[in-house]
Amino acid sequence: MEFKINKDNWKKVTLGDVVFEPKETAKNIIEEGFEHIVGLEHIESGDVHLRKSFSNDTDTTFTKVFRVGDILFGRRRAYLKKVAQASFDGVCSGDITVMRANDKLDVRLLPFVIHNDKFFDYAVKHSAGGLSPRVKFKDLANYEFLLPPKAQQAELANLLWAMDDVIEKDLEVLEKLEVLFQTKLKTLLMSESTTKLKEICNIKSGDTAPQDNGAFYDGEYPFVRMQHISTNIKGYTAAFDYLNEVGIKKLKLYPKNSILIPKSGESIRSENKVILDRDAYVVNHLAILYNFNINYNFKFIYYFLQRFKLSSLINQTSMPSLNLSEIGEINVPGLNYNKQEIIVRELDEIIEIKESSKSKLQSSKALQKSLINQMF
Template sequence: MKDMHAEGIAHVVGLEHIDPEDIHLRRAASIEDSTTFTKKFRKGDILFGRRRAYLKKAAQVNFDGICSGDITVMRAKEGLLPKLLPFVVNNDKFFDYAVKHSAGGLSPRVKFHDLANYEFLLPPKEQQAQLAELLWAMDEVIENIIFVKEKTEFLRLINREKLFTYGIAALDNAKNIKLKNSKCGLINKEWQAHKFFNIAEVTSGQVDPKDEKYSGLVQIGSERIEPNTGRITEFKTAKELNITSGNYLFSKEHIIYSKIRPYFKKVANPNFTGLCSADIYPIKPNSDLLCKEYLFYYLLTDKFTQKLLRFQNRTGMPKVNREELGSMYIPVPSLDEQKGIVNILKHIDDSLDAIEKKLSSSKALQKSLINQIF
């Protein structure tokens, strides 16, 4: 890599660094990483993922570097404004063409000489400039929304940790709050630390999802819980999913917690009666001591997860067993304080939901504009 250093090249790009349907390259590896890549690109070029073109990977770079042989480097020629090229290759017609002309079995690739035959309508330079201005203005809107989303996600992360250590008063001035050491780490000195199984119980005893009493209920597997948010991504019944193995029955009084790979933080608060796979624990808190939503949010914290991970010395697929979960401790403030913490975190989640809806609609509009123009 010495020759690359001499040329001022510091970045390496593989297909894994290009996000589907995103005109921006947001990640790269260091040239220090061992690599056999030798294909060079320049700032402003488009990196198109020619392997598995159906993944729709084509991003513009803002630095010089080298990339994988499974990436085609594109650069605008005379007659096409460079600012327009990212949008020309990020439209459905281009991707469909690339897929149609790909060859290979499990990992189809498209050759550049096939891509070179792709045809599209190209207006005069003056109109190209106007189109580029419109499309980049739309892109700026999207980038601003992404910025706000990232900042709000960071706010959520910080508040999760602060609120379960200091309490609501931390939002005003955490310095004046006295803490104490407990079996769940540092917590507000006014709080108690309770052993998990003293304030919550995990459902035992499975039911048959083929039974008519249960087959019409929504079934949740860990793959249908979004990491770190608690969102359930799909609502289908046990019958629709053809579930045949034993499942746990949960109710509105339960939260559900995936015991597989606990570092993914897959916890959900369904608020309906349903079934969950054997890899998920239905947990019912003692309502006299613990607000269900408070426990839900606490199980999403790094504070809880890092302490739980001390048990995880297994290779392959780490799991949390009942004894390990039951040995954990939960910080327990008053019920009023718990509800206050829940309200703050729920408000942040609601804000994030609104931001993500706006982002989704803006991306859909951008895609529609690109497809209409080209």
């Protein structure tokens, strides 16, 4: 979206003309009344809000003070784009630069002056160091941009914060949908009777991946590896490698709607599970659940496994692993098929709404970013 604005009366300034770095420090955090301690880990990339902190009883060496309205800029690894405006007073890490607006800049506009791609590019360019580059405020102070008159600053701040309100409401909707989804998932565990997973479906390991790269040349047959088992809002596989006729000669083909779960390596702890959206070949690091009993809906089993922690079955060895026999012993709620279908339909509907809401949130963020970049 192109944002039309007349900048004829805007003046070129440096960041140091309108922002300064306060040098206030705290000797005793509790005695001086500070309740929040902030490290880089508390600033979320791309979020102008400071939402997290340690409590003041946390053991810390931090002494740098920030106040309400100040900007906290992660000066270490500036490419992470960690910038947030404080809504409370506190003490922060030395890897955070505190910035405060002077009377030439509307404090509500400050986070958007900082939170734009040109500023981040400048900060990265002027960072020094190897593995953990840092940038100093004295270098950031030379950053140039066009600044509108004070009255117009207030108008632009109103516009940008109104856009931020839209984003916050989108986030609130997503959070409520997630709570609803998790509440519905819990109903899967509310059953007096259970059935062993091994009595509901076949459970097998996949096959060793072909070691000859030629097996993948000009391939057309989908092959699922461990890296393809990632979180997917609808639960289905979204990526594959592809084998040719030579590559599939000794491999077993598994049917669409089979459920795949990691059974070896640290990937088990990710708790990711996916459903095959087509017939496919599968690597041996994955377990495949397929040929489901007519009394069980495969999607119901998938949703049940979303609540079940596979990591609780890990054998205590140097390499985490799951035995197929242990997977088969998992107790699945013994709900009748009609009840299963109702639960699946309700969860599917929530996911559809979540996907739509997530798309709206992404559009709102893209619009906000476009507005900021065009202004400054």
